[in-house]
Amino acid sequence: MGTAIGVAGALGAAALASGALTVLVARAVIVPPSRRTEDVRILRVDLDRGLIVLSATPDSLLPGTYSFWFDQDAGEARLGEIVARDERTVTRRVLSVEFGDLDAASSGRFNGWVYLTPDDLGVAYEDVAIATPLGDAPAWLVPADPARASKRWMIGVHGRAVKRSEVLRAVPVFRDAGYDSLIVSYRNDGEAPRSADYRYALGDREWIDVEEAMRYALDHGAEELVLMGWSMGGATVLQALTRSLYREHVIGVVLESPVVDWIATLDFQVTLRRLPAVVRYLVLAMFRSRWGGILTGLAEPLDLDRMDFVRRARELHTPILLLHSDDDGFVPSTASRALAVARPDIVTFVPFEVARHTKLWNYDPERWEGAIRDWLAALDAPRGTHSNLA
Structure with a gap:
């Protein structure tokens, strides 16, 4: 009897430990950090x-x-x-x-930020406000090179736990190609208004703020849009592409180190940190359920299946440029490669090595900018010129 009680007690303690660890992992993903690790x-x-x-x-x-x-x-x-x-x-x-x-x-x-504000680029820009359901979100509007100006705008969306400065590296190549660049903030990023729960929705709600940026661009002269997302911003852009009222105006998408499938990313992080497999299962269950919100603080469950664009690949119809490093270290390139294989007709995949997460431009700016420049030129070419380069 004593042995049975001891075993039961050990199992109960293990279950409690796994449960506590699960909550910590889940909250680490969705709670905006108050401090950054200096490693x-x-x-x-x-x-x-x-x-x-x-x-x-x-x-x-x-x-x-x-x-x-x-x-x-x-x-x-x-x-x-x-x-x-x-x-x-x-x-x-x-x-x-x-x-x-x-x-x-x-x-x-x-x-990866080398530029903190558009002042560092030495080009004209304007501080603007995007009206979102939560209030005004600040953005930078950088006009195109006047000699190449068009009715096309790039909307740049930064990743998780960073700010819009992340996207400034992309402005010069778009500006030279005749695109105005609208560099946006979104809920809970430290610049835009907070949501009531103050939690990241991993793109499942942030896309609403991007949609308002799309509307702003169209109201101010844009006729065609290219959406560019970095890391979680990639997941957000894909949601805007498939859910926005203005998606028909999107002629292309650029994804840099993107989260194409959150489940694959969470699996990678669990394995990297040598966490018990049960933690992965419980974290996903928390995110998907209303009861999980009691522990995570999420106001609404997350639709992780809707954020799996490998599984949803056939629903995509817009040309996509996908840049990802196989040595990313945070978001695995496996889902990006799988999307490129699933849709070689619309996805141009440019693989990097060594560069790590969202640092592709820093590692090889000539190759990075050249890939975007060539892809933008191909948007004006006959259909079928976009191909998988993997």
């Missing part, structure tokens, strides 16, 4: 020589140009080429310190 140690700074020595991590070892945030985002520097490296450290060029005291910082994090 790179600063070992030495020599601003006179323009050098910084950092601990070796997958991000700090990436070739290219990056933003480096430190002191819990109270400071930001721009780091360039790798000068030296060994098993434990990497030395990089410090291109500039935009604000903050880098000398006094002990850790930081890498970010």
